[in-house]
Amino acid sequence: MSNPKIHIRENLEKSYSDIFTNETLAALSKLSSFNPIIKELMDVRIQRRNNRIKNKQRIKFLDPDSLIEGTTILVNDARSGNFEGKPVPDDLLRQWVQGTGPAAKPNAPLKNSIRNVAYALLSGADGWMFDGEDALGQINSMSLDNQRNLKLAIQRSPVFLEVAHTVAQEMNKWSIGFLGRTIIEDWEKQLDFTTIIFRARGLHLDDRHIKDEMGSAMAASIVDLVLYVVNNYENLQKKGSSIVLYLPKIQTASEAGLWNRMISALEDHLGLEDGTVRVYVLVEQLEATFQLMEIRAALGKHFVGFNTGRWDYINSVSDAMCWDRNFVNPNIESITMTYGYMRNYEDRVRRAVNTPDRSGNFALWQGGMEPNIPVGSEHGVAISMDKALKGGEREQLEGASGKWVAHWKMVHIIRPIWEKKGFQNQLGRKFPALGYSLEDADGLLELEEAPRTVDGARNLISVALQYGNAFGQGMQAAALKPADFFNNDNVLYLMEDMATGEIRVSILWEWIHKKAVITCDDQGSGVRKGDTFSPDLFEKLLEEEYEKLLIASDRDVHDGSKDTTLPISKEIVKTFVLNKEKLPWFIDLLNINLNNVEIDEARKRIAKYILEFIGSGKRITENLDF
Template identity: 70%
Template sequence: MADVALTIRDNLNQTYADVYTSEALAALSALAPFNQRIKAAMADRLHRRAERRRLNQRIAFLDPQRFIPHTQIRVQDARDGNFDGALIPPDLQRQWIQGTGPATKPNAPVENSIRNVAYALLSGADGWMFDGEDALGQITTMSLDNQRNLKLAIHRDPLFLKVAEQVAGEMNTWARGFLGRETITDWQAQLDFTTKIFRARGLHLDDRHIRDAEGVAMAASIVDLTLYVTNNYRALQQAGSSVVLYLPKIQTAGEAALWNQMLTALEQHLGLAEGTIKVYVLVEQLEATYQLMEIRAALSPHFVGFNTGRWDYINSVSDALAWDDSFINPNIEAITMTYGYMRHYEDRVRRAVNTPDRNGNYALWQGGMEPNIPVGSTEGVAASMAKAVAGAEREQREGASGKWVAHWKMVHIVRPVWEKVGEANQLGRQFPPLTYTQADADGLIQLEPAPRDIRGARNLLSVALQYGNAFGQGMQAAALKPADFFGNDDILYLMEDMATGEIRLSILWEWLHKEARLTEADPATGVQAGDVFTESLYRRLLEEEYDKLLQASGKDVFDSSKTTTLPIARAIADTYILSGVKPPWFIDLLNINLNNGDLAEAKRRISLYMETLNQEGKRITENLDFRPAGRVV
């Protein structure tokens, strides 16, 4: 591919010359032609979504005689395992616990923000997914700070080592008090224990700092993939570590094949053997669950495993069935991994990874997220930790080779579940082969009776508003709980990220626009069992929950946010929930308001987005504060 000119805003190529190295810029230029292909793939997504709404059409399995787009692989061959999968490298053979979180903090100097990396690599997790997506704030230059901190840590910069030594002492102090023992004996050796993994942003997001030669915002997936791999592959290989990525939000095998072509193009550009870069795929989209083997095949020889996250997946089911008035989710708390469509989703994933390829190779299944944090009252922590361990035990029994935790303090609480079993993984565990019947398709959208009540609606609203506010403050991962439980240490905060904010708005949108009937009476509002969730009821709850946040202490809601990002979060949530056409992504409305604290300007941008979506069928995904010369938005 020929080099392509790029535009980087505000002289960031000089401020972040250690990230935008000449080698990285050359690689970005080489991969820039993929930008238009990604934009076309995202237009196809919106078209499929609109057609499902127009035709009242459910997602279906692919025609087995078709070829997977961008490949020479027939769908039936993929389902039969007739492809060459990847071997699992040694440092991914045992991944009992993977932690997740960003490598930086908002508005923090390097010596402070890089502590995130130290906590991760000293946690005792088998792997740590440093997040460039749902949990990474995007205000100012956080995406670049994330890349810088990872490079400093992977290259063992003296600053990082100084911070790591300090953090190790603090972690041992906590461990002695909570676990009754230290968890780190040799902090320098401990840094080598955890496999470094990076989650790039999905195909649906644009980078905020780079535009291509046509002035089009560069797909964030290209930027994240290229900067991380180019800046770190040598140091990782010299340390005997694999180059590993998590790929999020893939909806189809065709999109997986596009990712595969980008991975191969980068490997060729850097002179790496094909398959050097290994990838897990987060199964976060309903459509992907109909194409699991096809996605595996399309990503060969890079693919090593699937992950079953909860929150994004729930949202994707809600979104895919937005047109279906009979599909209405219950309270979010009821939608566990054993609930209806979630149970079927998990089962298909474990059957897919345990289908052998033509060489007898299997793939890994990494279980879902544990959002609890052991901070609260003695009783509250004990109850939450017991729940966390029970959830891990269930996943281990079901066949997962490990799971995720959202906080380093959870590693030594949950990891013993797999440690006691002692098996490195569950590759090749026997499950029934995948089938592709109408009953299978129906199971993937199966609802079951569960509560739908005012308490649930309040929780949905409160956390969604708080999440939008946290996002605007640069914290895409935040410890949150409903406002009614502020000050109650028996109810623990949960680590919430972009997906958990979005699903709450999705469910409220369903309840309102599909006229959901509530299952429980509520004396405070006068609601009776069987009453419809109306717009007037929604507006009342919004006012009440918003007022609780305004009255909250600075511990739960920053005082400075109450006149800046919190009102904007309310405007976004209100627009989303009241919109007749369900917006495709909550994050779009949040992203176009990053670094903006003016409510009037936010409302202008929100209106612009909704008008563009409704009139032109297009999303606004670019950074509105970084415009090519002469362009007015």
């Protein structure tokens, strides 16, 4: 072992010596001191959650006269913009469309796996967030494949250039058929158009391959930060590109402050100026929306903007309010970005980025995800693309400087929304100042009347089962739709990631444990308007939706998964939803079963997790096979 402060599983240090270089090993060792700090902060996070549930408390704004924990910044100073920031770098000033997706594929040879990067960098997106978290499978050593592919692409290695040349021809063939024109004129020049961004894993996750000197699983955030930055910063700087990260699942300004200290420590270790690494923050957690300016201030010169996602945020609201029997979400399809609490969340984000810091710097607001893919019947594609365009137009009018797409084919469909306006971004657009009243807090939990139906429950169950199955197969980003629409090309597949599973099981848990009322009759199940969503009804629907997946074609449900990872997915969904105590993360139960295909072993691991969490409030986050 090259460094006694870290331990790398099996022979991975040797087989990934291009990733585990002397430089990255030294940096991992340096930042390993943050590992126990992260673990302690995550324990505090869970304890805070548990106390809110126990005491039936809503999340509140911070005391304006207090210090942001872990910093020397007063909350009031943060809210008024009295903190040090930094201008948006040139290559992030125009981010009309950012694509998202992993840089690797499961169980694929290099030339096949690295195609993901070629599609991304040839897509015409202004930026591409290469995902190390929700959309990246974690079976085997995929997290390291992801890092390797990015490094090879950024280096412009011969293998990447060979693949990119082929991919460019394929992309042009598609675009001629769909758009009536080519989208790539000079493929080598096109590779330099897109700003490369990397999403590290959240503080709540552990890496599967590395432990610290105490034998504790290394926080995945440390591993991702170090491997991406150390392996690529020199080549990015030579090209004049910024070093940019997306930071996920931050709940508080104190967590943002910890990220800030880790990034600064790495910059210092590498001899980089403080503020060289720039970060977007995904506002995926309800608690973060109560601390937006405080998060900006805590990240200081590293901060560049916020992103407003949908699925993760809905899940966080559901989880934060799991104790309140009167807080029950409707069908997931009804919770759009204009729905009650989502509308108010988005409004707070746009106000926060347009509050200047002490030097007059504003920040960026990147709009949420467009999950549609233009594949299906002509009628289905037309309807879905119209919906996608209207969604993008709405965000642009509301003040977003761009949005996300989940597939490269959507880039040139969405891009004209901003392109025709002509301006680079909407930095500094005038909005009312952020408020911190009880009314503002209540708005972040505003429910509106919307359907709650048996069909809605079927959709939640079907996609949750499929997502858990895809996860076990190494596809954390998967094109999915409810089983009832498998043979209906008018209903398009949507690109779904980890948040897809999280929110669906959270809403199902709500409906059962809060005795949700169904809002209309359902002839197929015999459920009547006014009936409650019972455990018996859930189990009946679960069996029916599971049977549909067992008889589905290999196109929709891989045949090899039907007696391996699909039964495990069913067990996890059923256990999570029926468990009396709301578990904090669906991904925990999936993670502890990665690379396991035995249902009996899965049941043991699930039982172990629940016993540990209920008994001590501790999550099991490490790789049980390490």
